[in-house]
Amino acid sequence: xxxxxxxxxxxxxPGQTARIxxxxxxxxxxSVHWYQQKPGxxxxxxxxxxxxxxxxxxxxxxGSNSGNTATLTISRVEAGDExxxxxxxxxxxxxxxxxxxxxxxxxxxx
Amino acid sequence: EVQLVESGGGLVQxxxxxxxxxxxxxxxxxxxxxxxxxxxPGKGLEWVSGISWNSGSxxxxxxxxxxFTISRDNAKNSLYxxxxxxxxxxxxxxxxxxxxxxxxxxxxxxxxxxxxxxxxVSS
Numbered sequence: 001x002x003x004x005x006x007x008x009x010x011x012x013x014p015g016q017t018a019r020i021x022x023x024x025x026x027x028x029x030x031s032v033h034w035y036q037q038k039p040g041x042x043x044x045x046x047x048x049x050x051x052x053x054x055x056x057x058x059x060x061x062x063g064s065n066s067g068n069t070a071t072l073t074i075s076r077v078e079a080g081d082e083x084x085x086x087x088x089x090x091x092x093x094x095x096x097x098x099x100x101x102x103x104x105x106x107x108x109x110x
Numbered sequence: 111e112v113q114l115v116e117s118g119g120g121l122v123q124x125x126x127x128x129x130x131x132x133x134x135x136x137x138x139x140x141x142x143x144x145x146x147x148x149x150x151p152g153k154g155l156e157w158v159s160g161i162s163w164n165s166g167s168x169x170x171x172x173x174x175x176x177x178f179t180i181s182r183d184n185a186k187n188s189l190y191x192x193x194x195x196x197x198x199x200x201x202x203x204x205x206x207x208x209x210x211x212x213x214x215x216x217x218x219x220x221x222x223x224x225x226x227x228x229x230x231v232s233s
Contacts, residue, residue, distance in 0.1 A: 001172070033219035035155070042205060042226060043147075043155065048219035086155050090217040097216055098169050099145070099157040 002091035004102035011108045018074040020105045022087030025068060030089045032070040034063060037104075038083045046085075047072060074107070082109045112136035112222050114206045119227030122196055130227055132189040132206030137222075140164075140184035143209030145220055146191050148202035148229075158204070159191065162215040174200075196231045203228050 005023040012018040022032060032050050035043040045054050047063040050070065060075045074081055087102040118130040132144070145160040159170045159180040168180060179192040189206055203226040211218035 031217050035220075037155075042223040043220075044223070045210070045219050045221050048210060048221070054221060084154075088155075088157075088219070092216060096169060098171060099160065101147075101155040101157060104154040 001094060001098075002089065002100050004087055004089065004100055006085075006087060006102040006105045008103070009106045009108065011110055012074075012077050013110045014077055014079060016077055018077050018081070018107055020072045020074075020085050020087075020107065022070040022072070022102050023068055024070075024089065027068055027070050027089065028066045030065075030091075032063065032065050033088045034061075034072045035086045035088065036081075036083045037086065043086065077107075077109055079109050082107055112208075114208065114222055114224035116204065116206050116224045116227035119204065119229045121230045121232065123233050124197060124231055126196055127192070127194045128196060128229060130191040130193065130204055130206075130229070132224060134187045134189065134206075134208070137208070139182075139187040141212055143167075143211075143215045143218070144182060144189045145207045145209065146180065146189075147205045147207055147220070147223075148200075149205070149226075150199075150202040153202075156202075160209070160215070161189070163213055167215045193229070196229075198231050201229060201231050 034047040036046045037043040050065040051063040115133045146158040161180045177195045181190045205226045206224040207220035208222040210221035
């Protein structure tokens with residue numbers, strides 16, 4: 001089955017830029033979605049289809065996807081961005097399509 | 111307001127069954143695929159099962175295939191997950207989630223999530 005690899009943790013100072021990666025075999029050929037999950041809360045979609053933002057998500061959140069790596073970029077990081085972030089793709093390569101999540105990355109704002 | 115509310119969780123013994131429900135409101139339920147996603151305590155997200163708007167396409171994670179059954183009742187704006195032969199490793203918070211794309215099953219993101227219902231499998 002398809003595997004998505006994320007770093008367990010990323011740390012960044014307020015006002016700086018955080019980059020969270022999601023690795024997968026030829027992930028550039030797939031649509032990647034990103035979710036933010038704060039403690040005790042349900043996940044929230046922050047980027048879909050590699051680089052689109054749902055309404056209400058700040059422009060500080062952006063995404064890119066090429067080759068074997070997709071990246072969620074958070075510009076001008078704020079304390080409120082501290083959360084777990086998950087990437088997701090739909091894997092149609094097996095005999096039964098399914099959705100796959102990465103293991104998650106904990107973003108710490110220093 | 112778009113809303114998903116899960117119910118039906120609880121403590122159950124290994125080998126027993128449980129049925130989860132998800133009540134949807136604020137959107138045209140029968141236009142969208144729906145999914146169940148679970149999260150074990152302290153762990154990441156795991157997709158469990160999904161169903162297309164008309165129940166014509168259904169998928170399951172390998173970990174639950176043959177034990178869990180997803181269904182929906184569009185007249186009642188409700189999604190269900192019948193869980194049989196439960197195991198300790200099924201212990202998790204179960205979320206109901208809405209597919210983002212109109213009349214589409216594959217590829218799309220999940221744009222609305224409920225708050226989840228906890229399932230604990232233990233003797």
